[in-house]
Amino acid sequence: MIDHIVLVKFAESTSQEQLEEVVTRFKALQGKLPGIADIQAGISFTGKHQGYQLALTVRFENRAALENYGPHPLHQEVAAYIREIGRVDSIVVDIEI
Secondary structure (H helix, E strand, C coil), X not given: CEEEEEEEEECCCCCHHHXXXXXXXXXXXXXXXXXXXXXXXXXXXXXXXXXXXXXXXEEECCHHHHHHHCCCHHHHHHHHHHHHCCEEEEEEEEEEC
């Protein structure tokens, strides 16, 4: 199994509603892309996030599923929305569990 973890920092102009829409769109990928065992997403509710307001995680069955995920059109739609609403930075970590 592979865990793909993404933390996203947004511009100050990004609204709470837009962040919630990212969560909704991201979770909607569950069951639509091959090799995904689980998807989680949420907005940080503490002040410990150092500006990274959103956490997205995907658990993949294997590395091949992770490799196919990046360019998949449905994933790219969510990524485009994230950029559109003001992504400033992101941190990505992939670990094998």
